[in-house]
Amino acid sequence: xxxxxxxxxxxxxxxxxxxxxxxxxxxxxxxxxxxxxxxxxxxxxxxxxxxxxxxxxxxxxxxxxxxxxxxxxxxxxxxxxxxxxxxxxxxxxxxxxxxxxxxxxxxxxxxxxxxxxxxxxxxxxxxxxxxxxxxxxxxxxxxxxxxxxxxxxxxxxxxxxxxxxxxxxxxxxxxxxxxxxxxxxxxxxxxxxxxxxxxxxxxxxxxxxxxxxxxxxxxxxxxxxxxxxxxxxxxxxxxxxxxxxxxxxxxxxxxxxxxxxxxxxxxxxxxxxxxxxxxxxxxxxxxxxxxxxxxxxxxxxxxxxxxxxxxxxxxxxxxxxxxxxxxxxxxxxxxxxxxxxxxxxxxxxxxxxxxxxxxxxxxxxxxxxxxxxxxxxxxxxxxxxxxxxxxxxxxxxxxxxxxxxxxxxxxxxxxxxxxxxxxxxxxxxxxxxxxxxxxxxxxxxxxxxxxxxxxxxxxxxxxxxxxxxxxxxxxxxxxxxxxxxxxxxxxxxxxxxxxxxxxxxxxxxxxxxxxxxxxxxxxxxxxxxxxxxxxxxxxxxxxxxxx
Numbered sequence: 001x002x003x004x005x006x007x008x009x010x011x012x013x014x015x016x017x018x019x020x021x022x023x024x025x026x027x028x029x030x031x032x033x034x035x036x037x038x039x040x041x042x043x044x045x046x047x048x049x050x051x052x053x054x055x056x057x058x059x060x061x062x063x064x065x066x067x068x069x070x071x072x073x074x075x076x077x078x079x080x081x082x083x084x085x086x087x088x089x090x091x092x093x094x095x096x097x098x099x100x101x102x103x104x105x106x107x108x109x110x111x112x113x114x115x116x117x118x119x120x121x122x123x124x125x126x127x128x129x130x131x132x133x134x135x136x137x138x139x140x141x142x143x144x145x146x147x148x149x150x151x152x153x154x155x156x157x158x159x160x161x162x163x164x165x166x167x168x169x170x171x172x173x174x175x176x177x178x179x180x181x182x183x184x185x186x187x188x189x190x191x192x193x194x195x196x197x198x199x200x201x202x203x204x205x206x207x208x209x210x211x212x213x214x215x216x217x218x219x220x221x222x223x224x225x226x227x228x229x230x231x232x233x234x235x236x237x238x239x240x241x242x243x244x245x246x247x248x249x250x251x252x253x254x255x256x257x258x259x260x261x262x263x264x265x266x267x268x269x270x271x272x273x274x275x276x277x278x279x280x281x282x283x284x285x286x287x288x289x290x291x292x293x294x295x296x297x298x299x300x301x302x303x304x305x306x307x308x309x310x311x312x313x314x315x316x317x318x319x320x321x322x323x324x325x326x327x328x329x330x331x332x333x334x335x336x337x338x339x340x341x342x343x344x345x346x347x348x349x350x351x352x353x354x355x356x357x358x359x360x361x362x363x364x365x366x367x368x369x370x371x372x373x374x375x376x377x378x379x380x381x382x383x384x385x386x387x388x389x390x391x392x393x394x395x396x397x398x399x400x401x402x403x404x405x406x407x408x409x410x411x412x413x414x415x416x417x418x419x420x421x422x423x424x425x426x427x428x429x430x431x432x433x434x435x436x437x438x439x440x441x442x443x444x445x446x447x448x449x450x451x452x453x454x455x456x457x458x459x460x461x462x463x464x465x466x467x468x469x470x471x472x473x474x475x476x477x478x479x480x481x482x483x484x485x486x487x488x489x490x491x492x493x494x495x496x497x498x499x500x501x502x503x504x505x506x507x508x509x510x511x512x513x514x515x516x517x518x519x520x521x522x523x524x525x526x527x528x529x530x531x532x533x534x535x536x537x538x539x540x541x542x543x544x545x546x547x
Contacts, residue, residue: 001025002050003058008040011068013396014061015228015480016119016253017457021058024050025155033113035174036253037226038063041071063226065398103194104187106161108177109140112152118145119246119255122170122324123178127151128160131188134181141178144170144324148419148455149448158183161191170324173246225252232257235338258331325417336479340395341520344474347532349512351490354542361431368432373512374410374464375435377487379545380538382406382426385460388531392459394480395521407458409478410438412445419445420461420478421454431545462487472513482522483531486515512539 002024008014019031020040038061045058052058060071111121122144128134139151140160158181165178172178180191223240225233229252233240236257243260245252322330351373358371365371385392385406393402406427409420421441423434444450461478466489475486493511496504514535518528538544 001052001054003045003047003052004029005047006043007031010040010043012040013065013398014038014040015396016226021047028155030155035113035119036251037228039065039068041068042074044076104182104184104190106180106182106187106191107158109179109181110175111172111178112143113174118174118328119253120171120173120324121145122172123165123167124149125167126163130160130163132160133185134158134160141167148325148416148445148450150451159185159188161188162194164195223252226254228254229257232261236261254335255331258335323416329417332479333476336476340477340479342474342477342517343520343525343528344515344517345525345528345532346472346513346515347536349514349536349539350495351510351512351539354539355490355510357542365432369435371431371435372438373466373490374462374487375431375438376539376542376545377464377485377514378408378410378423378426378434378438378462379429379431380535380542381460381462381485382408382429383538383545384531384534386427387534388527390527391483391518391523391531393482393522394459395482395519396480400522403459406460407456409458409461409481410441411461411463411475412442414445414448416448419450419455420457421445421450422456422458424456424458457481460484466490466512472515474515475517477517477519482519483528484517485535486517488513488515 004022004024006021007019008021014020014034015037016035018034020034021032023030023032040059041062042060043058044060045052057076060074062068062071124142124144126141127139128141134140134154135157136155138154140154141152142149143152160179161182162180163178164180165172180194182188182191224245225240230240232238232254233243233252238257238260240252240257243252243256246256354373354376358373358376362371385408389402392406393400395401405425408423408426410423412419412421421444423429423437423441426434429437441450441454444454457478457480459481461475461481461484463475463484464487465473466487469489471491472488473486475484477484490510490512492508494506495509495511496506498504514532516528516532518525523531
């Protein structure tokens with residue numbers, strides 16, 4: 001492959017989900033997305049370099065920022081084809097020697113990172129079966145990410161020799177092999193009995209998660225964990241030594257710490273309800289064993305009670321299995337409320353003029369588009385972000401990153417959960433473009449067809465519950481963004497108008513209340529108020545949106 005462009009420079013902090021560089025393959029230019037938090041210490045191949053072997057180190061990363069300067073003069077040896085930092089050798093699914101069988105040349109198809117925050121995925125459906133020919137551009141399978149169900153498209157021609165995880169399997173780590181492919185059709189049969197020791201994820205049908213610890217220490221006993229994981233563990237009082245790592249090379253990432261915290265909190269309050277069996281005896285003794293609680297419970301049923309009238313315990317509730325999407329939503333929202341110092345600012349906007357302009361423009365559309373109030377909110381927010389750029393920023397621990405583009409995520413609810421697809425360069429789009437873009441994203445969200453580009457994290461988010469009649473609410477910030485705007489419904493209110501002579505008069509007006517949730521580390525109260533003032537100006541004088 002080749003390096004077409006570096007999106008990160010030496011010394012930059014890299015967060016999980018960040019695009020590090022653009023890699024030119026033999027088929028297309030692909031973004032290389034980081035799967036963990038680190039710092040870019042040394043770029044080994046500048047932009048424009050081609051002919052880099054697969055597996056050859058292209059950069060050096062470190063966990064601590066103070067280590068960056070130590071790699072200023074680092075040079076990769078000519079015969080090195082792997083990472084310059086020694087690592088423990090591990091057996092991977094792509095090079096098995098099961099039962100001393102020598103397999104012909106083949107490639108492992110890894111679980112791809114199809115969204116910025118994805119660490120695990122699931123196979124919802126295989127579109128290709130073992131023995132099928134795969135051409136570049138074919139959809140191989142449907143993968144359930146932390147955001148949506150995404151089609152996995154092949155980038156090369158090959159044959160599908162072995163499927164390692166059947167449809168319905170969940171909890172597969174990013175980078176873990178999900179299938180084996182070969183170049184020659186005659187090699188397919190040689191993989192009929194192939195099995196990978198690494199293919200041990202949790203299946204949605206009857207499989208149990210392994211409780212054996214995953215080794216994440218080197219020979220000196222050092223625990224490999226990302227900086228974000230270390231901070232989360234320290235704040236939660238959790239020992240990293242007790243956590244199973246699911247990141248690259250079994251490294252502990254922040255999601256592992258959050259899972260451990262959730263497990264620790266849930267265990268002490270576990271409630272075990274033994275079943276009531278219909279027997280002739282009056283006493284039923286049931287022993288229920290659960291980790292980490294073992295309980296022996298005796299239930300005495302008087303002989304005069306008709307047990308047929310007692311509902312079975314499992315008839316009183318239903319446990320709905322968590323999808324990857326729901327798990328990530330829960331994790332991200334919990335992290336946001338626990339780690340971001342939220343504060344809230346609200347303002348009322350008179351939308352009488354906006355409603356008139358909207359009606360007029362819709363009458364001129366000839367059915368080509370239909371503007372909603374939310375389209376005006378998106379445009380007004382984008383222009384306010386351009387006017388007050390401090391709000392168009394994010395917190396980076398060692399710096400505040402101010403974005404040059406205005407990219408707005410719009411919250412859309414679907415059966416699978418809450419999604420925030422992206423409207424890129426919203427400040428440069430007209431109302432018609434925004435309306436058509438939002439309509440397309442809403443349709444793709446309902447159909448579960450959002451792709452990785454649709455799910456990129458922008459610089460600002462809008463959540464509108466006005467269509468449900470909600471007057472006002474406070475939204476949770478979408479990290480790493482600094483702000484989110486919560487939009488309520490419009491309602492008729494009596495307002496007071498004062499003329500030039502100081503005389504007051506009363507009239508009715510359509511009022512919309514919006515609330516801005518701010519990260520106090522990035523946006524001070526006065527700055528948030530300035531942004532709302534700019535937003536209110538655009539909303540109440542909508543002709544300014546057309547300039």
